[in-house]
Amino acid sequence: MTFAFLCAILLSVRLLASAQNIQIQPLPPTVNYGENDLVIVCSITNPSQLAAVYFIELQRNSSTLFDGVVSVVTGQTSPIQWKDFALRNRASATASIDSPSSAQLRLTIDKANVQCPSDFKMYKCRMSGFSSIASESVSQETSPIIISYIVKPAVIEVPRVKILNELYVTPDRQFPVGTAITLTCRGQTIRWCAQKTNEMMFTGLPQTPIHSEASLSGCQYTRSSTITYNLTSQDTFTKFLCESGDTGLCGTGTAIQYVNISTTVTEGSSTTSAPSTDEESSTINSPTTNDTSENNDTLTTDGTSASGTIAGGATVLVLLILLVV
Structure with a gap:
C-alpha cells in the first residue's frame, strides 16, 4: 500500500515536470501584409515550475527541417545569438532569461521589411531550463504554427x-x-x-x-x-x-x-454643325466696282453684250432723223 502511494507521488511529479513550459505566439495572430509588423514571441507559460531558464530559440521551417533563426543563451557575453544572418539584416530581436517569470524571446520584422510569402512559414520555439519540482534539467519545444496573413491588393494596371x-x-x-x-x-x-x-x-x-x-x-x-x-x-x-x-x-x-x-458624332449623321458667322459672311460679300460692271453685262447667245447692242441702235436712229430734216 505504501509502495503504491509512493509510485503515485513520483508519477505526479513527473507529469508536472513534463508539463509544457514554453509557448509561441504571433502578434497579431493574423498579419495584414504591408500594415503590421511581423512579431513572434517565445515565452514561458509556467514559470513557477522552473528554477531557471538557460536557453530559448526560435526556429523556422526550411523544406522538411526546422532551422534556428535566433536564440538567447545564459552566460554569454552577447546573450542574443543570430543563426539566420540574412534575416538579421532586416529584423530585430529582444530577449531576457534572468528570471523564469520574465524569460522570453521576441523577433520583430518591420512591416516595410516583411517578405511575402517567404516570411509566412512554420515556426516553433525551443527552451531548456531547470525544473523547480523535479530538480532536473528540462528541454521542451512547442508544436509548429503557421503565420497567417491577409494581403490587400495594392497594385492594379490602367485599363x-x-x-x-x-x-x-x-x-x-x-x-x-x-x-x-x-x-x-x-x-x-x-x-x-x-x-x-x-x-x-x-x-x-x-x-x-x-x-x-x-x-x-x-x-x-x-x-x-x-x-x-x-x-x-x-x-x-x-x-x-x-x-x-x-x-x-x-x-x-x-x-x-x-x-x-x-x-x-459620326459622319453622315442627320445633325451637322452650323457654319460660323465668318463663313456665312464670306459667302455673301458685296462685289467690287469692277465686279458690278461685269456682272451687269448680260451675254447673248453669240457672246456679245446685250447692253452694247441697244446703245448702238439708238445712235443710228438719231442720224437718220437729221438727214431727213
Missing part, C-alpha cells in the same frame, strides 16, 4: 482600350457612337464600374468579364479581366473604373485605376 476585333491596343480615347470597345485590366479580384456625365457615383457594369488564368505574383494571385462595351449617345464622357479589394460599393477598393472615354 487598356482596344476596338473590338482589332489586334492592337489603341491610344485613342474618343470614338464614334456605336463603337464596340474592349477594356482590359490586370490585378487581383477585379470589378468593373462606370460613371457617366450626369451621374453622381460609380455603378457596377452588367457585362460579364472574361478572366485569364491566375498567376502568383509575390503574395497575390493576379489575372487579367476584359469586358466589351458598346458606346451609346449617353457616353459623351464616361469614366470606367477597374478595382481590386472592393468592400461593397464601387470605388471602395484598395487598388483602383480609371480610363476616360468620350464619343463623337
Whole structure:
C-alpha cells in the first residue's frame, strides 16, 4: 500500500515536470501584409515550475527541417545569438532569461521589411531550463504554427482600350457612337464600374468579364479581366473604373485605376454643325466696282453684250432723223 502511494507521488511529479513550459505566439495572430509588423514571441507559460531558464530559440521551417533563426543563451557575453544572418539584416530581436517569470524571446520584422510569402512559414520555439519540482534539467519545444496573413491588393494596371476585333491596343480615347470597345485590366479580384456625365457615383457594369488564368505574383494571385462595351449617345464622357479589394460599393477598393472615354458624332449623321458667322459672311460679300460692271453685262447667245447692242441702235436712229430734216 505504501509502495503504491509512493509510485503515485513520483508519477505526479513527473507529469508536472513534463508539463509544457514554453509557448509561441504571433502578434497579431493574423498579419495584414504591408500594415503590421511581423512579431513572434517565445515565452514561458509556467514559470513557477522552473528554477531557471538557460536557453530559448526560435526556429523556422526550411523544406522538411526546422532551422534556428535566433536564440538567447545564459552566460554569454552577447546573450542574443543570430543563426539566420540574412534575416538579421532586416529584423530585430529582444530577449531576457534572468528570471523564469520574465524569460522570453521576441523577433520583430518591420512591416516595410516583411517578405511575402517567404516570411509566412512554420515556426516553433525551443527552451531548456531547470525544473523547480523535479530538480532536473528540462528541454521542451512547442508544436509548429503557421503565420497567417491577409494581403490587400495594392497594385492594379490602367485599363487598356482596344476596338473590338482589332489586334492592337489603341491610344485613342474618343470614338464614334456605336463603337464596340474592349477594356482590359490586370490585378487581383477585379470589378468593373462606370460613371457617366450626369451621374453622381460609380455603378457596377452588367457585362460579364472574361478572366485569364491566375498567376502568383509575390503574395497575390493576379489575372487579367476584359469586358466589351458598346458606346451609346449617353457616353459623351464616361469614366470606367477597374478595382481590386472592393468592400461593397464601387470605388471602395484598395487598388483602383480609371480610363476616360468620350464619343463623337459620326459622319453622315442627320445633325451637322452650323457654319460660323465668318463663313456665312464670306459667302455673301458685296462685289467690287469692277465686279458690278461685269456682272451687269448680260451675254447673248453669240457672246456679245446685250447692253452694247441697244446703245448702238439708238445712235443710228438719231442720224437718220437729221438727214431727213
